[in-house]
Amino acid sequence: MPDHEVYENPLISRYASRPMASLWGAQKKFSTWRRLWVWLAEAEAELGLPITAAQLDELRAKVDDIDFTAAAGYEKKLRHDVMAHVHTYGDACPNAKGIIHLGATSNFVVDNADVIVIRESLELVASRLAAVIDALAAFAEKHRDLPTLGFTHLQPAQPTTVGKRATLWCYDLALDLAEVEHRIATLKARSTKGTTGTQASFLELFEGDHDKCRQLEQRVAEKMGFDASYAVTGQTYPRKVDAQVLDCLSGIAASAHKATTDLRILAMRKEIEEPFEEHQIGSSAMPYKRNPMRSERIGALSRFVMSLAQNGAATHATQWMERTLDDSANRRLSLPQAFLGVDAVLVIYENVARGMVVYPEVIAKNLREELPFMITENVLMEAVKAGGDRQDLHEKIRQHSQAAGAVVKQQGGANDLLDRLRSDDAFKAVDLGSIADPSQLVGRAPQQVDEFLTEVVAPIRERYADRAAEGEELRV
Structure with missing residues (x-):
């Protein structure tokens, strides 16, 4: 059927x-099978089995030259994918046909190829993680001391900085x-x-000869790069x-989901947005929309990857005795799709992290609206230092806070708590302007950003300086 007619x-x-898709493609898989048959034959020859140099040369020459049509024909007849490729390889290498797969079971090629591909896929994931960490770290450094409202329970809490919040996202990825x-x-x-x-x-x-069996195992492992x-x-x-x-891939997906959910909330508050291109359409019906589609896509793909983690545990739990074959079809789906999903998540995440747009004036406005409540404990302490009664002052602040809250919630007005405190003689000795300076309320957040960049990010940047993944252009 034409491509557009099938899923x-x-x-x-x-x-x-493309790099991740190629790692899990048919060419990579079956060329790796053939390399494994070459390595097996080489090691067997080295340990004295009657395998000639000419046979080995013939096998090496055809490692990547695979007749996929012939292999499909054999598999339809034999109902066995490994033997289909044994015969296909044998047809291409008639002089070596008799020594291909000598002494091996199917999982010699299936499992050994899988660990090779898993390792290379993890290395690509590591490079992509390092790239996102680098991008988030640069963002954190740029905004290390920009005060912003903190949230606990998704309710306003003590201020932090935009950069410090970014280190939370970054540290998840470092872990x-x-x-x-x-x-x-x-x-x-x-x-x-x-x-x-x-x-x-x-x-x-x-x-x-038990010793030769052990030597064979070690030699083949070393030829594989282990x-x-x-x-x-x-x-x-x-x-x-x-x-x-x-589980490891699921953890990456969870980190990305958490961070981009935060970003979607911040976009709703008009504080920080993901990149939005000049001709990008946010909604087919509402032209003004700037929907965070990249972050939403990360969330969607991340949930898919997280759902795949249960396959590994369930498959492991049901491998009766020495093995059952009900792992095969599941692994053909769960392993490659988990890697493809995480790869996609990290490609998009890097794009988002390198292009986030910050709106400092909106951040300051939102902070100002909540700041009077944030500083009440400081006001209380300063008023007590000036000679006031702690309990009386606490009650006054409570009453003023309730009244100011009513203005905000019931009347839709501005938070006038500071004005109320200024008009109360009990607080005349308190410098409310100094206490309400946001930069004095973020604790060690800027210094924590600096320390994080030095202690956590710098070693990662050094490790991956020579093999950072190339930035991928988003296709949709």
Whole structure:
């Protein structure tokens, strides 16, 4: 059928980057299978099995030259994807056909290819995280000391700064990056564990030589680029690993969702907005609209990625004994789509973080409207220092606050608490102008931004200086 008549995955057609999509594409997958067969044959030859240099050269020459039509024909006939590609590779390499997949089970190529692709995908995710961290850090530094109303319970609270709030978003991603780096560091090869993880077939090939079986496993792992293989396995590498990876990706999605939800609230308050292009349309019906569509898309994709995490735990929990095949179809969906989803989220997040627009006058106005309530404790302390009775002063402030609140809520008027306090003789000794200076109410927020940039962000920038992900243009 023509392409426009069938469903296409929007993660590919609309959202994820080409580099991530390619990592999970058919060419990458099956070329990696062939490389694994080459590495297996090389290691077996090195350990004395009768495999010739000519056979190895033939296999190497055809690693990327895959006849996908022939493979599809074999799979339709055999109902087995690995054997379909064994035969397709064998047709291309007739002299080496008899030694392809020697001693291996299907999961030799399936699982070892998966850990290679997972590792490369995590490395791309790490680079994208570093890019977003860099963008948020630059934003935080620029607005390190711009006072803004803080919120707890989504209710007005003690002031903070725009930059300090951005460090909260940034630190979540720094913690996510540490988890990604941990997952990369602890990934291992499955290598040559055999049909049920016992290496029985390889022990047979090497005529009972246990040491050669161990050497084979280590050599193949090293050819794959790993220092070690998983200590024990059944037929597959532990599906616990998939659960850990999906949890890691879910964590990134949760961080992005939280930050861009904050941004959507701030956009509603007209304080900070995501970038909005010259010809961008916010609504087909309401021309004035500047909808935060990038942040909304991040939220949508993030929720999808978070939902995929349960697949890893459920699949791990149902791998009876040495394995069951009900992991296969699920992993074909959950693993690539989680990576594609996170990749899309981070591409959009970087675009948002590098283009956020701040409206300082609106921020100041919104802060002024709530500030009188924020400083009442300071006013109370200063009035007591001037000789007042703490309890009497507390009651006066309470009454003035209630009256000012009524003006705001019931009459829609401005907060006149400071005027009420100025007209009360009990507070004449208090310098209300100085106490109401927002820059004096943000504590160590600016210094915390500086410390965060030095202690947390600078090492990340240094680690990723030479391999930051290239910025991706948004397609829609």
